[in-house]
Amino acid sequence: MSHTIIEPFRIKSVEPIRRTIRVQREQLLRAACYNLFLLPADDVLIDLLTDSGTGAMSTHQWAAIMEGDESYAGSRSFERFRSSVQDIFGYKHVIPTHQGRAAERILFSVMCGTKKGDVVPNNTHFDTTRANVEFVGAEAVDLVIAEGRQPSLRHPFKGNMDVAALEALIQKVGRERVPLVMLTVTNNSGGGQPVSMENVKAVSAVCRKHRIPLYFDACRFAENSYFIKIREQGYGQKTPKEIAQEMFSYGDGCTMSAKKDGMANIGGFLCTNDDLLAQQEKNLLILTEGYPTYGGLAGRDLEAIAVGLQEALQEDYLEYRIASTAYLGNHIAAEGVPIVQPPGGHAVYIDARAFLPHVPPDRFPAVALANELYLEGGIRSVEIGTLMFGAAAKMDLVRLAIPRRVYTQSHIDYVVEVILEVWKRRDQIQGMKLTYEAPFLRHFTAKLEPEPAEVAAAVRR
Numbered sequence: 216m217s218h219t220i221i222e223p224f225r226i227k228s229v230e231p232i233r234r235t236i237r238v239q240r241e242q243l244l245r246a247a248c249y250n251l252f253l254l255p256a257d258d259v260l261i262d263l264l265t266d267s268g269t270g271a272m273s274t275h276q277w278a279a280i281m282e283g284d285e286s287y288a289g290s291r292s293f294e295r296f297r298s299s300v301q302d303i304f305g306y307k308h309v310i311p312t313h314q315g316r317a318a319e320r321i322l323f324s325v326m327c328g329t330k331k332g333d334v335v336p337n338n339t340h341f342d343t344t345r346a347n348v349e350f351v352g353a354e355a356v357d358l359v360i361a362e363g364r365q366p367s368l369r370h371p372f373k374g375n376m377d378v379a380a381l382e383a384l385i386q387k388v389g390r391e392r393v394p395l396v397m398l399t400v401t402n403n404s405g406g407g408q409p410v411s412m413e414n415v416k417a418v419s420a421v422c423r424k425h426r427i428p429l430y431f432d433a434c435r436f437a438e439n440s441y442f443i444k445i446r447e448q449g450y451g452q453k454t455p456k457e458i459a460q461e462m463f464s465y466g467d468g469c470t471m472s473a474k475k476d477g478m479a480n481i482g483g484f485l486c487t488n489d490d491l492l493a494q495q496e497k498n499l500l501i502l503t504e505g506y507p508t509y510g511g512l513a514g515r516d517l518e519a520i521a522v523g524l525q526e527a528l529q530e531d532y533l534e535y536r537i538a539s540t541a542y543l544g545n546h547i548a549a550e551g552v553p554i555v556q557p558p559g560g561h562a563v564y565i566d567a568r569a570f571l572p573h574v575p576p577d578r579f580p581a582v583a584l585a586n587e588l589y590l591e592g593g594i595r596s597v598e599i600g601t602l603m604f605g606a607a608a609k610m611d612l613v614r615l616a617i618p619r620r621v622y623t624q625s626h627i628d629y630v631v632e633v634i635l636e637v638w639k640r641r642d643q644i645q646g647m648k649l650t651y652e653a654p655f656l657r658h659f660t661a662k663l664e665p666e667p668a669e670v671a672a673a674v675r676r
């Protein structure tokens with residue numbers, strides 16, 4: 216018989232969380248100008264703002280931290296870090312960075328910096344990836360398959376790249392204007408959806424044919440490997456590590472945020488097989504990040520990542536991880552709550568336009584819904600929609616990102632309860648209006664207020 220999937224760990228150290236009452240939360244929201252980024256974290260009961268750097272480390276990671284070698288050059292911790300990365304990723308050069316975006320900045324500066332008109336295809340660029348591509352004057356093009364753009368449609372590998380569209384783009388702009396192709400595993404901005412091995416191979420074949428390097432945005436490589444194991448024919452008997460090794464073998468390098476499947480609170484890295492590029496990348500690294508054996512991290516951080524990468528690939532952990540995200544998604548979907556289907560690896564995304572059909576996109580339905588979830592139960596989530604992307608937003612989503620190894624099933628049951636409570640009174644939820652916005656990345660600092668009831672009623676009519 217098969218048993219219930221349980222958390223494959225027990226808790227040795229606990230961190231209290233604080234309940235507030237509704238009137239307090241009303242005041243707190245007002246003080247934060249209805250922007251959940253501006254709330255003090257102490258006033259949040261369950262924090263699902265992000266899964267980045269918010270995970271719990273294991274006893275093995277804490278033990279490794281005590282072994283951190285803080286030598287400026289040639290640190291023993293760097294050797295451990297590099298051998299753990301190479302064991303999984305297989306690339307020749309491993310360059311530590313303080314976060315994923317530092318790896319991105321260095322990669323695109325070196326690969327796209329020189330000539331104008333460069334184009335970088337990706338299944339879907341993450342926001343920092345897009346910003347770093349555009350910062351060096353190149354164009355970021357998203358080529359996810361059509362199924363990946365429809366929230367309610369089910370597909371096992373909704374993160375796949377449209378291979379025909381990639382081939383057509385290369386034909387159109389010419390091979391010399393495409394310095395690299397990127398695949399984001401899993402596709403974070405597209406709902407945490409995985410990419411199949413078949414798709415990786417097909418994209419790699421197109422790249423090889425045109426002699427274009429293929430790089431992975433590898434932040435959630437372990438979750439992606441597990442989805443391949445359970446959803447793709449021929450991989451059921453392989454370990455997640457074997458699957459990850461095969462996947463990376465089809466590429467030439469990667470960028471990585473260790474705050475995701477590195478199971479660490481900070482860190483990242485850049486890998487490449489190309490000796491010349493590695494030299495240029497290390498030169499840039501020294502300029503702003505640090506010497507190539509620490510790259511802006513402490514020796515103890517390198518130790519935590521070395522252990523964390525291996526733990527992220529443990530099968531019982533991944534089974535629990537994917538099951539607990541699906542548990543949240545399936546329970547709210549069963550009651551009619553519209554979500555991006557199927558639930559992703561690290562997060563559940565609520566379709567706020569379908570949840571609040573009476574609130575038009577320019578009244579920020581996902582911001583309104585995120586505020587209600589906080590008001591109802593002290594839960595913090597994040598808007599991915601019109602506030603974040605302006606009029607270019609194709610969807611208005613509320614992302615509930617699950618920190619790794621942090622919350623138990625009863626916490627998740629509570630989140631389900633709160634969402635269903637808000638779902639029952641969805642008709643009464645009003646839109647929001649902006650009172651302040653910064654010129655770029657406005658979602659972090661925007662100020663809003665609920666729109667007056669009579670305006671909301673007029674909009675509805």
Ligand SMILES: *Cc1c(COP(=O)(O)O)cnc(C)c1O
Nearest residue numbers: 314315316341343403432434472
């Ligand atoms: C988080 C993330 C990044 C950036 O990593 P940081 O460590 O936050 O700088 C890049 N790509 C994807 C897909 C991510 O999820």
